[in-house]
Amino acid sequence: MLPLEQTRRSSYAAAFASALVDPECETPAIVAGPAGKCAVKRYNVYRNNVTVSLIDALAAIYPAVQRITGVDFFRAMARFHVRATPPTSPLLFEYGRDFPAFIEQYEHARPMPWLADTARIERAWLDAYHAADAEPLSPAALASVPPERLGELVFTAHPATRIMRSQFSAVTIFANNRAQEPVGRIDASMPEDALITRPDLDVVVQHLPAGGAAFLTSLLAGQSLCAAAALAAESFPSFDLAANIAGMIQAGAFTTISLGEA
Amino acid sequence: MSAAARPMASATIPLRFPAMPIGGLAGTSFKHEHLPAILAEGRQCCFFEVHAENYMGAGGPPHRALEAIRRDHPVSLHGVCMSIGGPQPLDKAHLARFRNLVARYEPALVSEHLAWSTHETTYFNDLLPLPYTEATLGRVCDHIDEVQEAIGRPLLLENPSTYLAFRESTMSETDFIRAVASRTGCGLLLDINNVFVSATNHGFAAREYLADFPLSRVGEIHLAGHAEQADDEGAPLLIDSHDGPVADAVWKLFEIVIGQCGPIPTLVEWDSNIPDWPILKAEAAAAWAILDRGQTAAPAGDRHAAA
Numbered sequence: 001m002l003p004l005e006q007t008r009r010s011s012y013a014a015a016f017a018s019a020l021v022d023p024e025c026e027t028p029a030i031v032a033g034p035a036g037k038c039a040v041k042r043y044n045v046y047r048n049n050v051t052v053s054l055i056d057a058l059a060a061i062y063p064a065v066q067r068i069t070g071v072d073f074f075r076a077m078a079r080f081h082v083r084a085t086p087p088t089s090p091l092l093f094e095y096g097r098d099f100p101a102f103i104e105q106y107e108h109a110r111p112m113p114w115l116a117d118t119a120r121i122e123r124a125w126l127d128a129y130h131a132a133d134a135e136p137l138s139p140a141a142l143a144s145v146p147p148e149r150l151g152e153l154v155f156t157a158h159p160a161t162r163i164m165r166s167q168f169s170a171v172t173i174f175a176n177n178r179a180q181e182p183v184g185r186i187d188a189s190m191p192e193d194a195l196i197t198r199p200d201l202d203v204v205v206q207h208l209p210a211g212g213a214a215f216l217t218s219l220l221a222g223q224s225l226c227a228a229a230a231l232a233a234e235s236f237p238s239f240d241l242a243a244n245i246a247g248m249i250q251a252g253a254f255t256t257i258s259l260g261e262a
Numbered sequence: 263m264s265a266a267a268r269p270m271a272s273a274t275i276p277l278r279f280p281a282m283p284i285g286g287l288a289g290t291s292f293k294h295e296h297l298p299a300i301l302a303e304g305r306q307c308c309f310f311e312v313h314a315e316n317y318m319g320a321g322g323p324p325h326r327a328l329e330a331i332r333r334d335h336p337v338s339l340h341g342v343c344m345s346i347g348g349p350q351p352l353d354k355a356h357l358a359r360f361r362n363l364v365a366r367y368e369p370a371l372v373s374e375h376l377a378w379s380t381h382e383t384t385y386f387n388d389l390l391p392l393p394y395t396e397a398t399l400g401r402v403c404d405h406i407d408e409v410q411e412a413i414g415r416p417l418l419l420e421n422p423s424t425y426l427a428f429r430e431s432t433m434s435e436t437d438f439i440r441a442v443a444s445r446t447g448c449g450l451l452l453d454i455n456n457v458f459v460s461a462t463n464h465g466f467a468a469r470e471y472l473a474d475f476p477l478s479r480v481g482e483i484h485l486a487g488h489a490e491q492a493d494d495e496g497a498p499l500l501i502d503s504h505d506g507p508v509a510d511a512v513w514k515l516f517e518i519v520i521g522q523c524g525p526i527p528t529l530v531e532w533d534s535n536i537p538d539w540p541i542l543k544a545e546a547a548a549a550w551a552i553l554d555r556g557q558t559a560a561p562a563g564d565r566h567a568a569a
Contacts, residue, residue: 011349012393012428017381030393031426034464038494042426042463045491045501049388057387087385090343090356091318130319159320201323 019043020050021083054082057092058099062122064177065103065115077106093130097123114168114188121174121205124162124196128203131160136199136252142245145257151226155219155254160198163208163217167191171207199252206251211236212244216253282336284309284370286525286557288550289338290542291532297327299539304334308546309370311338311529317367318359328367338371338482338529339363343385346405346419347392348378361412371482371527373418373451374409376402376439393428394438399445402438406446418449418481423456423488423502425463435460436474443479450476453484454515455508455531459500463493468515477523485512485549486531504533507545516549520556528553 012030019025027043058078059066066074081102087095100119103109109116136158145153164170171192176183193213195206208216215232219225225245232239248254289309300306310331317324331337341360344352364372377389392398409417421439433441443450452475461468487506493499508516508530520526530545 012398012430013349013378013381013390016390017384017386020386030428030430032429033426033493033495037497039426041492041494041499045425045499046388046390050386053387087387088383090345090353090380090385091315092387093316093319128322130322130324133321133325160322198322201326 016046020047021086023047023083050086051079051082054086054095055079057087058082058096061093061096061126062099062119064122064174065119067177067183068112068115068118068173069109073108077103077109080106093126099123114166114170114173117164117166117168117170118173118177120164120166121170121194121196124164124194125203125205127162128160128196128198131158131198134158134160134255137249137254137256139249141257142249145259149259151224151229152259153225153257154222154259155225156256156258157220158197158199158253158255160196160203161220161253162194162196163213163220164194164196165191165213166193170194171205174205175207195248195251195253197251197253204251206247209240209244209247211239212247215239215244216248219248219254279332279368281368282309282370284336284338284527286553287336287527288546288553289336289527289529290546291529292328292331292337293532293536293542294324294327295536296539296542297330301330306335306543308543308550309336309338309527309529311340311371311531314339314341314360314363315343317363332367336370337367338373338527339367339369341372341374342389343379343387344374344405344409345378345380346374346409347376347390347398347402348380349398349401350381352405352408353380357409357412360409364413364415371418371451372413372415373420373482375420375422376442377422389422391422391424391426391428394431394433394435396432399433399438399441402442403445406442406448410446410448416447416449416481418451419443420451420453420484421456421460421475423453423459423463423500425499425501427464434474436471436476440476443476448479449481450479451482451484452477452480452519452526453486454519455484455486455488455512456502458509458512458515459488459502462498462500468511469518472515472519477519480519480523480526483516483519483526483528484531485516485528504531505535506532508548513548513552517552517555520552523556525553525556 015028015030019028027040031039031043033039033042055075055078081099085098100116103119104116169186169188169190169192171194172186193208195208197204211232214235215228218228218231229241287309289311292310292312317328375389379386457468457471485508486504487508489501489503491499491501528549530549532542
């Protein structure tokens with residue numbers, strides 16, 4: 001171990017940090033109250049600040065999940081996650097990427113198998129919110145391509161664009177629980193795929209038509225329009241190419257096009 | 263062939279903002295929910311402070327909101343997680359993001375905390391305390407040198423609010439801060455609510471702390487609300503909660519400091535239970551009234567050496 005590394009491991013920060021997210025640990029011996037006073041409650045202020053602020057951060061990232069589970073359920077679940085997986089970046093809007101997988105494994109969430117995918121859409125929503133700004137592709141750009149070469153087109157994704165596929169009605173559940181209105185009964189068993197992007201200021205979450213996710217995922221991977229359409233038609237025989245192209249342009253999922261060999 | 267879409271103006275022409283003097287102004291934390299109300303009122307005679315980390319995403323609404331505010335107002339960029347008080351080296355990627363924000367928004371003031379928030383790879387999202395020793399003093403000074411080198415201008419370092427002390431500390435907080443300022447040339451952000459909170463929690467007199475504080479290096483003042491809990495012995499333990507109006511005792515200390523120093527840019531922080539804009543604005547107006555009375559106090563030239 002390097003000397004610097006040793007200093008760091010035996011430092012006040014190491015001792016102070018050791019008990020911050022572990023309620024079983026005792027107050028570190030290196031701290032004290034003034035004039036011989038005890039420091040248990042004093043240290044607990046920091047413990048509380050850390051845990052509560054990180055639970056609050058998850059609640060801000062996953063408001064639909066919290067609305068579905070209720071506040072008490074959500075905060076109990078989030079507390080487990082915060083303690084097991086505290087952030088590794090000082091940017092809190094990057095936090096919670098492992099939370100959907102945690103929800104999937106969380107015993108008390110098992111009766112809600114669609115909850116993790118709802119969380120995945122919320123995480124993608126925040127990524128789209130903070131993604132770089134870019135002007136979406138205009139419909140006119142496509143019109144300028146000779147029809148016989150359309151199949152060769154390769155699309156550049158908008159920095160905000162994400163695809164989320166679900167075996168459940170995650171898009172409907174997300175949309176209903178992000179809206180202000182009361183949520184009625186939702187049949188959660190319909191597979192739904194989402195396109196998440198942000199053509200300008202507002203994040204857009206669209207329920208993709210059948211075959212749309214396979215098509216867009218293929219385009220996002222740099223496949224040509226022809227290859228992506230073939231793949232989508234393979235997975236869904238009545239895939240409507242024209243409607244899917246119109247939909248993705250209208251949603252602002254891409255920024256530029258180029259011909260394959262370029 | 264490439265049918266590239268029209269690039270965004272901001273991608274090709276760097277935004278340039280007018281220099282906005284901040285001297286003697288009062289300001290508030292900038293909260294996005296207040297943006298429509300602020301823009302509807304037009305240019306305010308105040309400044310706005312933002313937490314740097316909230317604007318470290320690549321794009322989107324946060325930058326649009328800050329651009330809209332910065333166009334007409336001086337902005338103070340306040341970092342909350344550089345971990346200057348930690349024993350480990352600064353996060354180079356984070357420092358680069360901070361530097362880029364300073365370059366992009368040309369803030370009137372740039373500040374950070376005497377605290378740490380990251381250990382190893384864990385980010386704790388709180389301003390954690392440090393012992394005051396020769397060793398930590400050296401490390402803090404190195405970190406401030408590194409930040410000032412990166413941003414190409416002096417940093418204002420904020421005094422912390424703390425709830426406990428370290429057995430290994432060998433110097434007072436004011437001695438520590440004075441040494442940091444004199445070794446690094448940094449300015450100071452005097453958080454008077456933090457002074458009041460720490461004074462109560464550690465059983466010292468806030469006025470004595472202020473008398474011992476290097477006021478000549480203060481380039482900004484913070485005021486905020488606090489909450490009250492109890493320590494293990496049942497005595498009051500104040501929490502730096504930023505969730506309500508500034509306490510009367512803190513206003514009194516503020517008046518004393520302004521009476522002594524003359525006007526200093528002063529910010530009212532309010533970060534949770536955020537009120538409607540008129541209430542926050544009224545709190546800043548109360549600070550401004552005191553700053554105005556301070557115009558006739560001590561000559562500003564004497565104490566602006568570090569600003």
